[in-house]
Amino acid sequence: MEKNLVLCRSKYGSAQRYADMLREEYSCDVEDAKNCKRIDFSSYDTVILVGGVYAGAIAGMKNLKNSFHALTGKRVAVFCVGASPYDPENIEHLKKNNLTGPLADIPIFYGRGAWDESRMSFSDRAMCWIFKKLAVHLNDTSCEPWLKELVMSPDKKYDWVERKNLMPLLNFLHETKP
């Protein structure tokens, strides 16, 4: 029987929620991506990284890259979780910047996460404050969509996590063989 592994990196819980939903929908083991060194990849057919996006970087990507030698011949996919609304261009951009070198051919999927500044660490809140200050001075095309939205309604909490956002990844898993 096919064995699937989800590697997850989540600071504030949305990527973890998607990883848990994936486990319910597609029978996977779920591990923190930071434990990669201790994982025996040889027993898995499929490895999926589910990671939050922070300042354009997909969390867990470094762990995946370091384990790449163990992933040869396996089906590998990345599901990233950000505050941006779904936008194929933005996803392409994330792919180009994060899936480099030997990872360039890995398919990437996207689910919108959550936003709650009251739960952020001091340094993340400070970073987001700087992003938002900068965003006010950017023109429409150079300001990222998630920042635009947050600048417009700065103190709100958002939760955009929805099971249906996993559908494209689930279709890929059902339609391809490891």
Ligand SMILES: Cc1cc2nc3c(=O)[nH]c(=O)nc-3n(C[C@H](O)[C@H](O)[C@H](O)COP(=O)(O)O)c2cc1C
């Ligand atoms: C410091 C920081 C930087 C972020 N940068 C981005 C970003 O570049 N693009 C984006 O779409 N969302 C960004 N976000 C929003 C997160 O991706 C979003 O809150 C996501 O749900 C985080 O996943 P998590 O809940 O698993 O930690 C950022 C959030 C923080 C705290």
